[in-house]
Amino acid sequence: MTKHRALSEEALLLVAQRFSVLAEPMRLRLIQALFDGEKNVSELVTLTEGTQANVSRHLQTLTAAHILARRKEGLQVYYKIADPTIPRLCEVVCGAIEKQLAKQAGAFTAGR
Amino acid sequence: MTKHRALSEEALLLVAQRFSVLAEPMRLRLIQALFDGEKNVSELVTLTEGTQANVSRHLQTLTAAHILARRKEGLQVYYKIADPTIPRLCEVVCGAIEKQLAKQAGAFTAGR
DNA sequence: CAAGTATATGCGTATATGCTCATATAAAGT
DNA sequence: ACTTTATATGAGCATATACGCATATACTTG
Numbered sequence: 001m002t003k004h005r006a007l008s009e010e011a012l013l014l015v016a017q018r019f020s021v022l023a024e025p026m027r028l029r030l031i032q033a034l035f036d037g038e039k040n041v042s043e044l045v046t047l048t049e050g051t052q053a054n055v056s057r058h059l060q061t062l063t064a065a066h067i068l069a070r071r072k073e074g075l076q077v078y079y080k081i082a083d084p085t086i087p088r089l090c091e092v093v094c095g096a097i098e099k100q101l102a103k104q105a106g107a108f109t110a111g112r
Numbered sequence: 113m114t115k116h117r118a119l120s121e122e123a124l125l126l127v128a129q130r131f132s133v134l135a136e137p138m139r140l141r142l143i144q145a146l147f148d149g150e151k152n153v154s155e156l157v158t159l160t161e162g163t164q165a166n167v168s169r170h171l172q173t174l175t176a177a178h179i180l181a182r183r184k185e186g187l188q189v190y191y192k193i194a195d196p197t198i199p200r201l202c203e204v205v206c207g208a209i210e211k212q213l214a215k216q217a218g219a220f221t222a223g224r
Numbered sequence: 225c226a227a228g229t230a231t232a233t234g235c236g237t238a239t240a241t242g243c244t245c246a247t248a249t250a251a252a253g254t
Numbered sequence: 255a256c257t258t259t260a261t262a263t264g265a266g267c268a269t270a271t272a273c274g275c276a277t278a279t280a281c282t283t284g
Contacts, residue, residue, distance in 0.1 A: 007144060007206070009137075014209050015202070016137045023132035024242080025124050032119060041261060054243060056262055066212050075251055075260045085208040090127070092204065094119070096197040097126050100178050136272080153231060166273060168232055187230045187281055 021065040022089070026050055027058045030079075031086060034068070038080040133177040134201070138162055139170045142191075143198060146180070150192040 007015065021027065029048045033039060039047070045055045059079055062068040069082035081087075119127065133139065141160045145151060151159070157167045171191055174180040181194035193199075 007140075011206070011209070012137050012140050012144075015205050016135050016140055018205055018209060019131045020135035023128050023135050025121075025128045026242085028119075028124050028128055032124075042259095051244070052261075053245080053263080057242085060262080072251095072261095077261060083208055083212075085204050089201070089204050089208075092197050092201050093127050093130055094123070096195055096201075097123070097130060100195075138272085163274070164231070165233080165275080169272085172232080184231095184280090189231060 018065060021061060021067065024058065026054065027062055028090075030055070030058055030062065031067070031081065031090070034079060034081050035087065038071070038078045040073075040076040040078045042076070044079070130177060133173060133179065136170065138166065139174055140202075142167070142170055142174065143179070143193065143202070146191060146193050147199065150183070150190045152185075152188040152190045154188070156191070 022031075026048065029050075030044055033044055033047045041052070041056060041059065044059070045052050048055060050058075059068065059070075063070050063079070067081070067083045067086060068079045071078045071080070134143075138160065141162075142156055145156055145159045153164070153168060153171065156162075156171070157164050160167060162170075171180065171182075175182050175191070179193070179195045179198060180191045183190045183192070
């Protein structure tokens, strides 16, 4: 078990910002699309069914947060997941949601 | 290692919502204040230096997200962390940020 | 039942942010 | 140099949400 020291106000803000970056469905779609490796913008536009402008913006947000990394190759720009903690983070959250939904589902049948 | 299946659009939304709940500094302050156990609203108002109305609202948001649990005792309402994955989540994010800052700090002194 | 205390909530405002359209930039080919 | 293709970005609009103020609700005590 790790000890919890209180976070400074500044650290708290950074944590909030990081969660905030992950709090958009389109950005999660992009992250998910990159789980199996690097892709360029056009591919991501197709996969996520978003507009080019919007995808580009979100990619920038994710890159600025150091969650993705950018590599330019000729006309294309390739993005990949740069932060190794992202998969684990998603796993933890998904697990929590699954448990929560299971509990709620159980509440319906618990009486019978 | 857990396998990654693609998340449904609905699941994606739930994940985004959950991150969104954690994306507010005041809510993180509240969570942090509750790491060492149950507290009532007045105590939380004092600890976080927020207004009573604002603290109350954020507590409601956190409770609706099943992150906190509410227990009423007389006039007071006690809140505690209900979701056991929250501490781990915070650890992972803090770790990622620390690494990121360390790397950025290193970039300044790397040349010498 | 009146008064006091702890918590919740309705409402208005300010700010942030996601989206779209149009256009700019950058690199490649002709 | 001009055109084409891939990506980024400026501007405007629409929506969400955090906050403060005032007030409502819930419970306790006299």
